[in-house]
Amino acid sequence: MSTTYTVRDSATMLRRNLLHIRRYPSLSIMLVAQPILFLLLFVYVFGGTMGAGLPGQSGVGDRSDYLVFITPGILIMTVASVALGTAIATATDMTTGIIARFRTMNIARVSVLTGHVLGAVIKTAFSLVIVTAFAFLLGFRSDAGLLGWLGAGALLVLLAFALTWLTVGMGLAADSVETASNTPMFLMILPFISSGFVPTDAMPWGLRQFAEYQPFTPIINTVRALITGAPTDSDLWLAIGWCVLISLLGYLWSRRLFLRVPAK
Structure with missing residues (x-):
C-alpha cells in the first residue's frame, strides 16, 4: 500500500481517537x-521540609524551591498517566473486536496503531500545557529562555511517543481492560524512584x-x-537514547502483536 x-x-x-x-x-x-x-500534595504537604533539604539550600529552602525541583517529575508523571490511558483504550478496542474488524478492511494496518499513538501524543501535549500552567499558578518561576522550554517540550513529546508505543503493546497483550489498566502502573511508580522528588x-x-x-532519571x-536554564551535560544524550530505544522496542512489539490478531 502506498505512503499516500x-x-x-x-x-x-487519528480523527477516530480524537472523537473518542x-x-x-x-x-x-x-x-x-492525577x-x-x-503536585498539590508534594508542594503543600512536604514542600516546606523537602525544600529545606535540597542541595545548595543550606536549610533555608522553601516550598517555591521544592516546586521548581519537582515540576519536571510531575511532567514526566503526566506523560506516563496519558500513556496508561492509551493502554486502556487499546485493550478496549481489542476486547470489543474492532481491531479484528479493522484488519478485514482495505486500510493500512499500521494506521490502526498510529492513530492511537498520534492521538495520545496530542492529548499529552495538551495535558502538559495544563499541568505547566498550574505549576506557574502555584508560583513556579524560571530563568530559562524560549529555546530551553522548546527543548523541554520536544523531549517530553519524544517521551510521550516512546511510552505510548510501549503501552499500545501492553494494551494489545492484555486479556482484559482491567489488566491493561494495571500493567503500565510501573510507569507511574518509576518517577518516585528517580531524581524526580528527592536527589538520588x-x-x-x-x-x-x-x-x-533507570530511564526516567536522565530524562527528568x-x-x-x-526549564531552569542549567547545563544539561551528558543527561541530554542519555535521555534521547532511552526515548529512541523505548520507541523502537515498543513499536516492534506492538506491530508483532497486532499482526497476530486474527481477522474475522
Whole structure:
C-alpha cells in the first residue's frame, strides 16, 4: 500500500481517537487530574521540609524551591498517566473486536496503531500545557529562555511517543481492560524512584544505584536543566537514547502483536 494511503488512513484513525476523547472526556480529566493532585500534595504537604533539604539550600529552602525541583517529575508523571490511558483504550478496542474488524478492511494496518499513538501524543501535549500552567499558578518561576522550554517540550513529546508505543503493546497483550489498566502502573511508580522528588544522593546505596541508571532519571534531569536554564551535560544524550530505544522496542512489539490478531 502506498505512503499516500497510509497517511490518509492514519489521519482517519487519528480523527477516530480524537472523537473518542471528545465524547468520553472523563478518562482524560482523571489522567490529567492525577499529576495535579500529586503536585498539590508534594508542594503543600512536604514542600516546606523537602525544600529545606535540597542541595545548595543550606536549610533555608522553601516550598517555591521544592516546586521548581519537582515540576519536571510531575511532567514526566503526566506523560506516563496519558500513556496508561492509551493502554486502556487499546485493550478496549481489542476486547470489543474492532481491531479484528479493522484488519478485514482495505486500510493500512499500521494506521490502526498510529492513530492511537498520534492521538495520545496530542492529548499529552495538551495535558502538559495544563499541568505547566498550574505549576506557574502555584508560583513556579524560571530563568530559562524560549529555546530551553522548546527543548523541554520536544523531549517530553519524544517521551510521550516512546511510552505510548510501549503501552499500545501492553494494551494489545492484555486479556482484559482491567489488566491493561494495571500493567503500565510501573510507569507511574518509576518517577518516585528517580531524581524526580528527592536527589538520588539522599537514597540508600542500592536504591540510589537503581535510581541513577533507570530511564526516567536522565530524562527528568534534562527537563529540569532545560526549564531552569542549567547545563544539561551528558543527561541530554542519555535521555534521547532511552526515548529512541523505548520507541523502537515498543513499536516492534506492538506491530508483532497486532499482526497476530486474527481477522474475522
